[in-house]
Amino acid sequence: MLGLEKKDFNLLLIVAALVVLAPVLLNPFPEGSAMAQFNAGYPDLMQRFVIFGIFAIGFNILFGLTGYLSFGHAAFLGVGSYAGMWMLKLLSINVIPAIIFSMLIAGLVSLAIGYISLRRSGIYFSILTLAFAQMAFSLAASVLTPITGGETGLQTNLNDPRILPGFLGGGSSADGNIPKPSLFGIEMTATYEISVGNWLWTLNWGYAICAVVMLIAFYISIRIFRSPFGLMLRAIKSNQHRLSYTGLNTRPYMLACFVISGMYAGLAGGLMAAMDPQVGAERMQWTASGEVVLMTILGGVGTLIGPVLGAGLIKYFENIFSKINKATLEMWFSFAPDWLEGILVSIVYPFIGKGWHLTLGLMFMAVIIFLPGGLVEGGKRIGDWVRGKRGKAANDGAEVKTPAE
Amino acid sequence: MGILEVKNVGKRFGGLQALSEVNLSVKENTVHAIIGPNGAGKSTLLNCLVGKLIPDTGSVMFDGNSVLGRSPHEINQLGISRVFQTPEIFGDLTVLENVSIACFAKRDGAYSLNAFGAVNKENDIREAAEHILDDVNMLEKSGMQASSLSRGDKRRLEMAMCLSQKPRLLLLDEPTAGMARADTNNTIDLLKTIRDRRNITMCIIEHDMHVVFSLAERITVLAQGTPLVEETPDNIKGHPKVREAYLGEAQV
Numbered sequence: 001m002l003g004l005e006k007k008d009f010n011l012l013l014i015v016a017a018l019v020v021l022a023p024v025l026l027n028p029f030p031e032g033s034a035m036a037q038f039n040a041g042y043p044d045l046m047q048r049f050v051i052f053g054i055f056a057i058g059f060n061i062l063f064g065l066t067g068y069l070s071f072g073h074a075a076f077l078g079v080g081s082y083a084g085m086w087m088l089k090l091l092s093i094n095v096i097p098a099i100i101f102s103m104l105i106a107g108l109v110s111l112a113i114g115y116i117s118l119r120r121s122g123i124y125f126s127i128l129t130l131a132f133a134q135m136a137f138s139l140a141a142s143v144l145t146p147i148t149g150g151e152t153g154l155q156t157n158l159n160d161p162r163i164l165p166g167f168l169g170g171g172s173s174a175d176g177n178i179p180k181p182s183l184f185g186i187e188m189t190a191t192y193e194i195s196v197g198n199w200l201w202t203l204n205w206g207y208a209i210c211a212v213v214m215l216i217a218f219y220i221s222i223r224i225f226r227s228p229f230g231l232m233l234r235a236i237k238s239n240q241h242r243l244s245y246t247g248l249n250t251r252p253y254m255l256a257c258f259v260i261s262g263m264y265a266g267l268a269g270g271l272m273a274a275m276d277p278q279v280g281a282e283r284m285q286w287t288a289s290g291e292v293v294l295m296t297i298l299g300g301v302g303t304l305i306g307p308v309l310g311a312g313l314i315k316y317f318e319n320i321f322s323k324i325n326k327a328t329l330e331m332w333f334s335f336a337p338d339w340l341e342g343i344l345v346s347i348v349y350p351f352i353g354k355g356w357h358l359t360l361g362l363m364f365m366a367v368i369i370f371l372p373g374g375l376v377e378g379g380k381r382i383g384d385w386v387r388g389k390r391g392k393a394a395n396d397g398a399e400v401k402t403p404a405e
Numbered sequence: 406m407g408i409l410e411v412k413n414v415g416k417r418f419g420g421l422q423a424l425s426e427v428n429l430s431v432k433e434n435t436v437h438a439i440i441g442p443n444g445a446g447k448s449t450l451l452n453c454l455v456g457k458l459i460p461d462t463g464s465v466m467f468d469g470n471s472v473l474g475r476s477p478h479e480i481n482q483l484g485i486s487r488v489f490q491t492p493e494i495f496g497d498l499t500v501l502e503n504v505s506i507a508c509f510a511k512r513d514g515a516y517s518l519n520a521f522g523a524v525n526k527e528n529d530i531r532e533a534a535e536h537i538l539d540d541v542n543m544l545e546k547s548g549m550q551a552s553s554l555s556r557g558d559k560r561r562l563e564m565a566m567c568l569s570q571k572p573r574l575l576l577l578d579e580p581t582a583g584m585a586r587a588d589t590n591n592t593i594d595l596l597k598t599i600r601d602r603r604n605i606t607m608c609i610i611e612h613d614m615h616v617v618f619s620l621a622e623r624i625t626v627l628a629q630g631t632p633l634v635e636e637t638p639d640n641i642k643g644h645p646k647v648r649e650a651y652l653g654e655a656q657v
Contacts, residue, residue: 003523228509228527229520231498235506238495245455245493246566247481247510256518 008222011304015218019211022046023201030198034331038320043191043204044276045319049312050207050214051271056295056307057214057221058264062257063293064302065230067237069126071289072113072133076262078140078284080106080269082148085279089160093179094169095188095209095274099267106266107259109136114258118251121240133289141281153280156181181274183209188275206275213271217264222304224260233257265292294360298367300374309375317360324352408433408606409454409574414463416449423449424460424630431574431623436600436607438617441627447610448490450627451578454608455487456480467574478515484573486566488580492559496552500543500562503551504534507566537569541595557588561595568599575599577609581616593619618642 001009018025027041040046059073080102087098117128140148148154158178164170169182180187188206195201224230232253235243243250273279282288291314299310329348333341351359371377407430416424424446431437439447452458454465456477465472472480495503508530513519525531538544541561546554551562560580567575580596581589593616599605600620611617617624617638624641626633633646641647 003521005525223523224520226524227520227522228513228524229518229522231502231506231524232509234498234502235495238497239493242493242495243506244477245481245487245489246507247478247515247570248506249476249478249515252516252518256520260520 002219004219004222005226008226008304012215012219012222015305015308016215019050019215022049022211023203023207027199027201031195031200032198037323037328040316040320041202043189043202043207045315046204046207047210047271047275048315048319050210051268051275052292052295052311052315053308054210054214054217054271055265055268055292056299056311057217058261058268059292060296060301060303060307061221061224061264062261063296064307065225065233065237066254066257068118068121068254068258069293070117070129070258070261071126071286071293072117072129072131072136073261073265073292074284074286074288075113075133075136076106076110076265077269077272077288078136078279078281079109080266081273081279081283082140082154082269083266084270084273085154085156085277086147088156088181088273088277089154090163092162092164092169093156093181094164095181095183097164098181098274099213099270102270102273103263103266106269107263110259110262110265111255114255114262118254118258130286130289133284134286137281137284137286140284148281149279151281153278156277181277210271210275213267217267218304218308225304229253229256294364298364298374300376303374303376306374306376313375314360317356321359322353322356326353407431408468409608410464410466411450411454412464412466414450414453414460414465416446416453416458416460422630424453427463427627427630427632429625429632429635431606431608433573433606434603435622436596436609436620437623437625438609438611438621439625439627440611440614440617441633444629445627446630447627448578449630451487451576451608451610454480454576455485481510481570481572482515485576486568486570486572486574487576488560488563488567488578490578490582492556492563494551494559494563494566496550498551499547500538500549500551500554501531501534501547503562504537504565504569505530507569508533511570533569537565540568541565542591557584557591560584560592564592564595572605574606574608577607577611579610579612581611581613589613589616592616596620 004012023041023046026046027039029035029039055073055077059070063069083105084098084102087101091097113129113132117125117132120128141151156178158172162170162172169184172179180189182188183205186205188209190205192203193200194203232243232248236250236253240250269283272283295310295314296307297310298313299308300306326345326349329345329352330341333344336344349355367374373380409429409431411427411429414424414427415422427450439450441447449458453460454472456472456475456479459473467483467485470483472483495506505524512530535544535547538547541564543558543561543565546558551559554562564580581592584592596607597620600607609617609620621638623635624638625635626641626647634641634644636644
C-alpha cells in the first residue's frame with residue numbers, strides 16, 4: 001500500500017490512529033477529577049506534540065540515518081517561523097503559503113549552512129552547526145531587528161499589507177480585529193467540544209491541519225528510510241570511507257539529507273507560526289536545538305516512530321509534569337501521618353514543578369544506560385519477552401534480517 | 406602499453422622517502438603481484454593508485470586517463486576497485502545490503518538521489534547482488550549483519566562488493582592476511598576462477614608466497630620504495646637480487 005511494505009504500512013496506520021484519537025486518548029481523566037490536570041488533550045499542547053514530532057522526524061533523517069549530529073536545528077525551525085510569519089503578514093492570513101514558504105526558506109538556509117558545515121564530520125560538524133545556530137540566534141535578536149522584530153519578536157498586525165485577494169485570505173478582516181491565521185476562512189483556533197459523561201474532548205482545526213501535515217511528513221520519512229537514497233545514508237553512517245571507494249560521492253548525499261532535514265524543521269517552524277502567530281528569537285536558542293536531540297535519542301535514534309514518541313514524552317513532561325505543585329503533592333500524600341507526609345513531600349518536590357528537568361535528566365540517563373535504542377528498544381524488548389513467555393524461542397537471526405526485508 | 410602505467414612515482418613522508426622512481430606497467434587481463442619486505446612501500450603505492458594519497462612526482466595513467474587529482478569515487482567509477490588490508494565493509498548493514506550498495510554505485514553512477522524508490526523493489530540489483538554472493542559462497546549469509554561475520558567472510562564480502570562492480574582493475578591489499586589455511590585456499594581458488602575468466606586485471610600485494618606463486622603471472626619486487634626486478638614467477642624464484650633482498654629468509 002502506498003508503496004510501503006506491509007510492516008511499514010501498519011506502522012503508518014498505528015501512528016494515524018494515535019493522531020486521530022489523540023483528543024480522546026490524551027484526556028483519560030474526567031473533568032473536575034483530581035487527576036484532570038494530567039489531561040493533555042487541549043489544542044495548544046496537542047499541536048505542539050505533532051509539530052515537535054515533525055521537527056524530530058526531520059532531525060532523525062539526518063542524525064538517525066547518517067549519524068551526523070547537528071546541534072543547530074533550531075536555527076531552521078526559527079527561520080521557518082520567521083518566514084511563515086512574514087507570509088502571514090505580506091501575502092495572506094491563509095496558512096498554506098506560510099507553510100510552503102517556511103519550508104523553502106529553511107531549505108535555502110540549510111543549503112548554505114550545510115554546504116559549509118559538511119566539510120567536516122564528527123564533533124567538528126556538530127560544533128560548526130552549533131556556531132551557525134548561535135549566530136542565527138544573535139542576528140535575530142539584535143542586528144536583524146527590522147526583519148525579526150528583535151527581542152519583542154514578530155506578530156501579525158491590523159495594518160499588514162496582505163496583498164492576496166480576499167478569498168485567499170488577503171486584505172483586512174471584516175470585524176476590525178487582527179485576523180487569525182486560517183485555512184480558506186476556517187480559523188486555526190476554531191474548536192468544537194464534545195462531552196461524553198464527565199469527559200470533555202476538544203476537536204481543533206489547527207490540530208487537525210498539523211496532524212495531517214505530520215502524517216504526510218511521517219510517510220515521506222518512511223519512504224526515505226526504505227529508498228536507495230536512505231540505504232546510502234545508512235552506509236555513510238556505517239563506513240563513509242568505504243562508500244567513497246565504492247564509487248559514490250558522499251557529499252551530495254549528505255547535503256541533500258541535511259537540506260531535507262532542515263526543511264522538516266522549517267515546516268515545523270512554519271506550523272508553529274501558523275498556530276500561534278508570534279515568533280521570538282528564543283525559538284532559535286541552542287537549548288531548543290538540544291531539545292530535539294534529546295527527543296530523538298529518548299525515542300530511539302534511527303527508528304521510524306522513536307522521534308515522535310520522544311517528542312510527545314518531552315512535551316508532555318514540559319507541560320504537564322511541570323504543573324504539579326506542592327498542594328497537589330500534599331493531597332496525594334494526605335493518607336500518611338503528618339510527619340511522614342512532610343518527609344515524602346520534601347523528597348518528591350524537587351523532581352516536580354520547576355524541577356521537571358531533573359526528572360527528565362534522570363529518565364534520559366536511565367534510557368541511555370539501560371536502553372541505548374530508546375523507548376522503541378524498550379518496546380521491542382517487552383514484545384520479545386512476551387513472545388518468549390508464549391514459548392516461542394527468541395530468534396536472534398530474525399531481528400537482524402528485518403532491515404533487509 | 407599496459408592498462409595501468411605508473412611512471413616515476415615518488416612520495417615522501419617528512420624525512421622518509423616512501424617511494425622513489427617507481428615504474429610499473431600492468432598488462433590488461435593479467436595478474437600482477439607486488440611483493441617486498443615490510444616498509445617497502447607497497448601499500449603507499451596502492452594508496453597512490455586509488456586517490457588516497459597524491460604522489461609528489463610522476464604520473465599514474467589508467468587506460469589512458471590520469472588518475473592523479475581525481476577523488477576516490479571518481480577513480481572507482483573509472484573501473485578501479487580495491488580490497489583493503491583490513492576489511493572495509495558496512496558493518497551495520499546486512500551482507501546483501503553491502504553488495505547492493507556496490508551494485509547501485511555501478512548502475513547509477515557516483516550519485517543518484519533516488520529518495521522515492523524502494524530498495525526491496527529493485528529486483529535487478531537484488532539479483533545481481535545475490536548472484537555475486539553465490540559466486541563467493543555467501544548466499545546463505547545474505548541476511549546477516551556484516552559486522553558479525555568472521556574475518557575471512559568479511560574479506561570475501563569485500564571482494565564480492567568489488568567484483569559486483571565489474572571493475573577493470575582489481576587491487577588487492579594482502580587478500581589473505583590473517584586467514585586460516587583453508588580460507589586462504591578458498592580465496593586462491595576464487596581468485597583463480599576470476600583470473601581464468603580473463604576479463605579483469607588484478608594487482609595483488611601479498612606476503613604469502615604460496616598465494617603469489619599460485620596466482621601471479623608477473624611479479625614486481627619492491628624494496629625501500631624502488632622496484633628491484635620485474636619478472637615472471639619462475640624467474641623470480643631464482644633471481645639473486647630478490648633472494649638477497651627478500652626471499653633469502655622466506656620459505657618458497
